[in-house]
Amino acid sequence: MPLLIKEYALAAHPTTWFFLWLGALVLVPTYPYSVIFFFAMLAPTLDLVYAKQTQDILYTALLPGGKNGVVWGKVLYTFTFQTGMLLLTIPWAYLRTLYIQNNPIALNTNVTYFGFGLLALALFDFIFLTGFFKTGTKIGWPYFWGTLAALLVLGVMETLPHLPGFAWVNSVQLQDLWRQLPFLLVGIVVFVASFFLTHHRSLQRFKQVDL
Amino acid sequence: MTNKNLLVVEHLTKNYPKFHLTDISFALAPGTIMGLIGVNGAGKSTILKSIAGLVTPDEGTIVNAATDNLAVMLGETVYYPEKRLATITAITRRFYPTWDAAQYRYYLDFFKLDDHQRVKTLSTGMQIKYQLAVAMSHHAPVLILDEPTSGIDPVSRQAIGQVLQHYVADGQHSILFSTHITTDLAAVADTITYIHEGKLLYTAPKAAFSAHFKQQFGLKATDPLSFDEIMLKIERQVLVDATPD
Numbered sequence: 001m002p003l004l005i006k007e008y009a010l011a012a013h014p015t016t017w018f019f020l021w022l023g024a025l026v027l028v029p030t031y032p033y034s035v036i037f038f039f040a041m042l043a044p045t046l047d048l049v050y051a052k053q054t055q056d057i058l059y060t061a062l063l064p065g066g067k068n069g070v071v072w073g074k075v076l077y078t079f080t081f082q083t084g085m086l087l088l089t090i091p092w093a094y095l096r097t098l099y100i101q102n103n104p105i106a107l108n109t110n111v112t113y114f115g116f117g118l119l120a121l122a123l124f125d126f127i128f129l130t131g132f133f134k135t136g137t138k139i140g141w142p143y144f145w146g147t148l149a150a151l152l153v154l155g156v157m158e159t160l161p162h163l164p165g166f167a168w169v170n171s172v173q174l175q176d177l178w179r180q181l182p183f184l185l186v187g188i189v190v191f192v193a194s195f196f197l198t199h200h201r202s203l204q205r206f207k208q209v210d211l
Numbered sequence: 212m213t214n215k216n217l218l219v220v221e222h223l224t225k226n227y228p229k230f231h232l233t234d235i236s237f238a239l240a241p242g243t244i245m246g247l248i249g250v251n252g253a254g255k256s257t258i259l260k261s262i263a264g265l266v267t268p269d270e271g272t273i274v275n276a277a278t279d280n281l282a283v284m285l286g287e288t289v290y291y292p293e294k295r296l297a298t299i300t301a302i303t304r305r306f307y308p309t310w311d312a313a314q315y316r317y318y319l320d321f322f323k324l325d326d327h328q329r330v331k332t333l334s335t336g337m338q339i340k341y342q343l344a345v346a347m348s349h350h351a352p353v354l355i356l357d358e359p360t361s362g363i364d365p366v367s368r369q370a371i372g373q374v375l376q377h378y379v380a381d382g383q384h385s386i387l388f389s390t391h392i393t394t395d396l397a398a399v400a401d402t403i404t405y406i407h408e409g410k411l412l413y414t415a416p417k418a419a420f421s422a423h424f425k426q427q428f429g430l431k432a433t434d435p436l437s438f439d440e441i442m443l444k445i446e447r448q449v450l451v452d453a454t455p456d
Contacts, residue, residue, distance in 0.1 A: 002305035002306050005302060005305065006302045009298065009302050010291055010294060010298070010302050047422075051321045051385070052294065054290060054291045054293070055289065055290045055291075056290070056291070058265070058285070058288060059290045059291070061263075061264070061265055062263060062265070062283045062285075063303070063306045064280065064281075064306050064307070065265045066305075067264065067265070074225055105276065130316070207267065208267070210260070210265065210266040210267060211260065211265040211266070
């Protein structure tokens with residue numbers, strides 16, 4: 001717990017608190033809501049850039065948890081931030097579904113949306129964080145590859161409703177939301193699995209890094 | 212590790228493409244201050260970082276009396292410049308069950324530090340003093356300091372020397388510090404370890420260290436020989452040896 005407090009109180013980039021609320025963008029009537037997931041990827045990236053500037057990684061590595069503590073703190077921060085951001089998006093998505101309904105230019109904020117979003121974040125986090133902890137310094141390429149993987153997943157999400165017989169994927173009607181539930185379940189399972197895999201792989205890699 | 216030593220380094224070896232730290236062994240007795248001396252790039256920081264767990268050695272062992280309570284200060288590294296000292300302290304103290312708030316307050320007063328200031332508003336000397344105050348406030352048996360007095364004025368150096376001696380006075384704590392400021396060695400170190408091109412050249416209590424090099428340089432026991440002169444003679448001798456005929 002002290003590590004998580006340290007991440008938010010000392011290490012987190014000040015814009016973290018702004019990004020946390022960007023789920024409210026689902027209230028914009030016409031907007032590609034996939035962008036919100038890219039904000040959820042950008043915030044931890046800025047956090048690592050900021051950590052380099054403030055020597056946070058060195059500071060944390062010198063605390064009792066050592067280099068393991070650095071990995072645990074960053075992984076915990078990334079996943080809790082994204083979970084918090086998505087949880088805060090749910091009320092706005094509900095309001096939108098009640099009063100605005102369909103988004104004419106992209107997928108609606110329904111169960112499919114959250115399922116695919118979790119899947120995209122899970123992939124991004126694994127690629128980005130394990131890539132970063134390979135060196136402890138390089139952020140650009142891990143961010144590029146992580147974002148590319150997420151882009152593919154979210155591209156599939158946006159394409160799916162346009163395929164014959166898949167219109168229900170974009171629906172916000174109650175009966176269709178139940179049909180979309182498997183997307184969410186898969187998203188949650190992969191997101192949770194990614195948390196443990198990301199931590200495990202990052203730890204293995206960061207052990208080899210000399211600071 | 213013997214029962215009395217707080218830190219034992221044995222056969223520490225680390226290979227980089229262009230630098231090799233080779234077979235470093237020494238022990239730190241309680242109540243003592245060891246100065247690690249050598250020119251820039253000799254390997255002092257690699258040794259300290261290996262002890263701190265920042266660098267993984269290729270060979271050798273490091274045994275610390277309290278692995279979960281090691282205090283490390285890397286001189287001239289500025290952490291969280293935008294944060295207030297009080298914020299950093301409030302977070303840091305959570306990691307140490309042995310945190311001593313009274314001790315911390317004592318050091319703040321001694322160094323005339325105001326912990327409501329932001330790190331970026333402090334001078335280099337004040338930043339180092341703050342880091343020392345934190346490092347010495349959780350009763351770590353071993354304090355590791357990398358160039359703690361580099362870039363600060365003589366008055367501050369003397370103040371730092373005083374607190375370091377106070378820290379080990381109870382016989383329960385020890386300090387290992389690296390420096391290339393030889394006057395600091397004369398002022399505070401009990402034992403001196405000379406690192407030269409990644410190898411341990413000599414380690415001994417201060418008086419024995421001087422006596423050893425007087426003998427090496429063909430001087431009488433009563434001849435004066437400063438640590439500066441020892442360093443210059445060692446390093447210049449190497450330069451002379453390396454000069455082609």
